[in-house]
């Protein structure tokens with residue numbers, strides 16, 4: 001029986017994203033967190049001993065750390081009430097035919113198999129805690145590219161996983177990184193060998209269906225010297241009246257002269273705490289490009305970090321955040337310039353409406369040795385009404401004199417004069433606002449591959465619908 | 470006899486509790502061109518904005534009839550759909566939407582019909598050519614970084630595309646060079662026919678070298694104090710507005 005939603009969750013129809021399936025599982029952990037649950041889960045996953053130990057160690061770290069003293073209120077997240085591991089009642093499949101019908105339909109509605117046929121070189125699809133589908137084009141396999149789920153990787157490519165796993169984001173980094181280390185499950189593993197340029201993107205999609213559950217996928221990507229890759233991550237979940245938690249972790253290793261573009265559109269339901277950690281370690285003359293769209297969730301804290309470790313390394317960050325009623329989206333990016341001649345370019349836009357809170361929180365740190373480094377930060381916020389809030393909290397920490405730094409922040413309300421101007425040409429108030437918002441994010445949608453630009457615009461329209469005005 | 474298009478009856482308006490329009494009476498028939506002149510701050514733009522339903526202006530008294538029906542309660546988009554157009558004194562800049570996409574959306578909104586991409590593009594190019602606007606402006610963001618004169622020309626382009634029944638031009642000629650004034654006047658003359666009407670707000674009689682108005686009105690302190698033919702513009706050019714202020718009120 002559908003019970004009435006709690007009032008703090010805005011009850012809007014989020015279309016296809018909101019269709020929930022019956023929960024069927026082959027294994028489900030007890031609620032809460034104990035070494036026993038962790039051991040059981042590791043055993044269920046048939047993991048090597050070092051991973052079981054890693055998990056148990058992470059759990060200890062988790063218990064030893066406090067919640068961050070800054071940022072939005074996340075005290076409501078109570079691990080005693082969150083199911084950390086739910087295995088859907090299917091194994092990993094390499095053909096959509098073998099994926100259970102309702103799960104397949106979910107991904108169909110999200111457009112994944114279609115995108116796979118038309119625009120992707122490989123696809124991974126995770127449902128609750130496990131990856132249910134994975135595929136990669138044969139040409140890539142022949143070139144030595146590996147794209148598989150983390151569970152498979154840990155067995156078949158154990159040496160690589162062991163070398164990189166939670167080295168960019170160590171469990172002690174913060175409480176939810178430690179939690180992730182203890183209970184991670186699913187996610188994708190990509191390895192691009194030296195000199196291989198993967199021209200068509202790979203995409204992993206993470207769908208959290210079960211109520212009161214957590215999703216803790218781990219994405220590990222290694223792009224070797226001179227290689228390149230565009231990886232796309234999609235996330236969504238249907239609406240539930242209990243809290244869900246997403247504490248994924250993304251670790252990217254971009255080697256000398258390599259390029260990695262990591263694009264995400266996260267579209268969570270309004271009961272989700274999205275506490276995701278993403279980090280890239282960028283070597284000499286290599287480039288990381290983040291494209292990040294944050295929609296939905298009750299609270300999001302998301303600050304992809306780039307560590308520019310090698311001389312001439314580059315980071316680009318392009319982010320869009322949309323906070324509506326009852327939502328606090330605290331997003332941004334961090335860049336550590338840790339070598340000379342490194343550069344970063346940050347471009348963030350946020351929109352808030354209906355009392356939503358959108359905060360840009362960012363750090364640019366330029367170390368003592370990072371002379372001749374360059375950084376440009378531009379963040380703009382657009383508030384659609386008087387009830388909404390926006391803030392920018394950029395921290396800039398420069399430890400040497402030979403740097404070139406540009407910073408620009410703009411916070412503003414949607415212009416009534418502009419709305420009137422558009423309306424005077426026959427455009428309805430709602431559409432006028434939507435046009436202004438789309439125009440506001442245009443510099444970013446322009447950067448996206450067409451399908452994602454379309455998805456982004458659809459999401460914006462969805463968010464703008466109904467309650468505006 | 471031609472039909473009455475617009476009739477303004479004793480219109481009063483206020484903005485943030487300050488009364489600006491203090492009883493305007495004005496009647497415009499199809500096929501006519503009217504000019505409103507008046508000193509700075511007289512309420513000319515206010516009248517234009519009230520006609521277009523600017524949300525900050527409130528009608529406190531009186532009536533606006535369009536084709537015989539009251540349109541007091543209409544929103545700006547509803548006005549556009551029945552054929553009212555305002556060329557703004559200070560057109561807004563709207564980032565991220567191109568002139569072409571915007572105009573296609575506007576055309577479709579005003580006509581209530583989908584507008585096909587290619588035929589529209591072609592028609593738009595023709596219009597741009599007539600107005601001596603470079604084609605590349607179609608893919609620029611709406612008014613963003615346009616010079617003052619370019620913005621004004623872009624307003625006339627929008628008018629040409631939307632083909633309104635009543636076009637109100639609020640100082641469209643201000644800030645235009647001599648050639649541009651001519652181009653704008655041509656644009657207006659192309660639009661003008663026996664079924665529509667044009668209301669021109671201006672400070673300069675230069676524009677009237679090319680456009681022949683049926684009436685010239687003088688607006689002073691929220692009221693129309695004098696109405697005459699085109700010669701009134703010449704009189705104002707030489708004598709200013711002082712002499713009119715004691716005639717006001719009636």
Ligand SMILES: Nc1ncnc2c1ncn2[C@@H]1O[C@H](COP(=O)(O)OP(=O)(O)OP(=O)(O)O)[C@@H](O)[C@H]1O
Pocket residue numbers: 484485487489507508509510511512513514515516558
């Ligand atoms: N928000 C406001 N609050 C109070 N007074 C206002 C407001 N907006 C406009 N006004 C006043 O209304 C009066 C009329 O302004 P309007 O813009 O209509 O003048 P105008 O005749 O178009 O002048 P111009 O020739 O300079 O364009 C002015 O005195 C102006 O200061």
Ligand SMILES: [Mg+2]
Pocket residue numbers: 513514515558639640
């Ligand atoms: Mg004016």
